[in-house]
Amino acid sequence: MTSPNASDYSLLAPGPVNLHPEVRKALALPMIHHRTPEFDKILKRVLTNIKTVFQTQEDVYLLTATGSGGMEALLVNTLSPGDKVLAIVSGKFGERWADMAKTYGAIVTIINVPWGEAVKVSDVAAHLKANPDTRAVLCQACETSTAVAHPIKELAQVIDGYADTLFLVDAITALGAYPLPMDEWKIDGLVAGSQKAFMLPTGMAFISFSKKAWKFIENAKFPRYYFDVRKEKKANGAGETFYSSNVAIIRALDVVLGLIATQGLDKLFHTIHRRAEVTRIFAQQLGFTLYAQAPSDSVTALTVPPQMDGQKIRLHLEEVHNITIMGGQDQAKGKIIRVGHMGYIQDQEMLRLLECLGLTLRHFDSECISLEQISSVVDEARKWLEQNP
Numbered sequence: 001m002t003s004p005n006a007s008d009y010s011l012l013a014p015g016p017v018n019l020h021p022e023v024r025k026a027l028a029l030p031m032i033h034h035r036t037p038e039f040d041k042i043l044k045r046v047l048t049n050i051k052t053v054f055q056t057q058e059d060v061y062l063l064t065a066t067g068s069g070g071m072e073a074l075l076v077n078t079l080s081p082g083d084k085v086l087a088i089v090s091g092k093f094g095e096r097w098a099d100m101a102k103t104y105g106a107i108v109t110i111i112n113v114p115w116g117e118a119v120k121v122s123d124v125a126a127h128l129k130a131n132p133d134t135r136a137v138l139c140q141a142c143e144t145s146t147a148v149a150h151p152i153k154e155l156a157q158v159i160d161g162y163a164d165t166l167f168l169v170d171a172i173t174a175l176g177a178y179p180l181p182m183d184e185w186k187i188d189g190l191v192a193g194s195q196k197a198f199m200l201p202t203g204m205a206f207i208s209f210s211k212k213a214w215k216f217i218e219n220a221k222f223p224r225y226y227f228d229v230r231k232e233k234k235a236n237g238a239g240e241t242f243y244s245s246n247v248a249i250i251r252a253l254d255v256v257l258g259l260i261a262t263q264g265l266d267k268l269f270h271t272i273h274r275r276a277e278v279t280r281i282f283a284q285q286l287g288f289t290l291y292a293q294a295p296s297d298s299v300t301a302l303t304v305p306p307q308m309d310g311q312k313i314r315l316h317l318e319e320v321h322n323i324t325i326m327g328g329q330d331q332a333k334g335k336i337i338r339v340g341h342m343g344y345i346q347d348q349e350m351l352r353l354l355e356c357l358g359l360t361l362r363h364f365d366s367e368c369i370s371l372e373q374i375s376s377v378v379d380e381a382r383k384w385l386e387q388n389p
């Protein structure tokens with residue numbers, strides 16, 4: 001997908017992302033009421049088509065909340081105080097989910113994964129063997145703070161062996177960016193965020209539950225009101241949303257789902273993979289190294305050259321070159337920069353990013369790379385993109 005504004009401003013963060021022009025048009029439409037036949041039709045289409053991205057036969061629910069609200073919805077609908085939960089914590093978002101589960105009264109055991117690494121499936125298998133009464137395993141598909149992709153398929157295979165254990169997956173920076181077929185892999189709860197691969201503004205979370213999870217939902221005792229998915233299920237069954245619908249974003253989501261249907265999910269995954277690849281290959285030639293040992297296609301974390309400050313690089317790129325990427329958080333602050341690959345991005349933007357990254361390195365240390373080297377990297381990247389459509 002390409003941007004007409006490549007020369008103006010590039011939002012290359014791991015969410016929010018550049019919006020497609022058709023999405024921007026949809027967002028600019030006059031408001032309509034959500035209890036109207038016109039909106040009912042849109043909602044019906046969206047509730048059907050979004051299942052394609054989740055790769056599920058189950059219903060998908062549209063929550064007006066950021067991704068974190070969707071994470072909370074997965075917990076409150078399936079768990080009860082005193083339930084044993086295993087949280088895989090490999091960065092900021094894993095920490096958040098573990099905290100949420102603790103806040104509601106779960107007994108949370110944490111597998112701490114060093115930043116930049118993926119969880120070892122054998123560690124999860126060993127924990128479940130020793131604690132078969134674990135009610136849920138929580139994991140990010142992509143831990144955005146480190147750009148690591150966890151082995152969701154393999155984890156799901158292990159967890160599937162436990163009839164009373166759910167696998168809840170935060171796919172906020174993953175769903176729509178690379179394959180996570182919910183039904184085939186047997187994921188029990190899946191949450192996505194509007195501002196990531198769905199290429200929409202921030203403000204909605206999309207969730208779905210497996211049949212196995214639905215058995216938990218009736219008995220779950222965590223307090224739930226706004227996020228009680230049973231209300232939404234009933235309302236959706238009657239062709240509406242329980243609360244006021246987020247008309248603007250749902251209308252734009254309808255457009256995005258249409259675009260995805262036109263190009264196909266595989267093509268979308270390929271497009272994002274290609275952007276990740278070109279970034280990974282050529283940023284290394286500029287002098288960065290890859291931070292994630294199991295890199296995600298949705299976002300790339302680049303360790304900045306020694307003596308350089310990732311925060312300053314990020315700021316310079318924004319102030320001078322009009323490109324927004326993200327820096328590192330917590331222990332990775334200053335050490336890495338993070339480049340998102342989701343949304344509406346054209347090849348020219350990727351090349352400009354590489355060039356401006358090179359120029360930014362030179363701004364801080366004119367010895368580290370020459371202008372000739374930068375243009376040769378950009379030329380090679382251009383050729384690579386041409387040879388790998």
Ligand SMILES: Cc1ncc(COP(=O)(O)O)c(C=O)c1O
Pocket residue numbers: 015066067068069093140142143144145170171172173193202
């Ligand atoms: C993996 C992951 N989980 C959760 C969140 C939180 O989402 P939100 O900021 O929309 O609440 C994010 C946001 O970047 C994320 O990347």
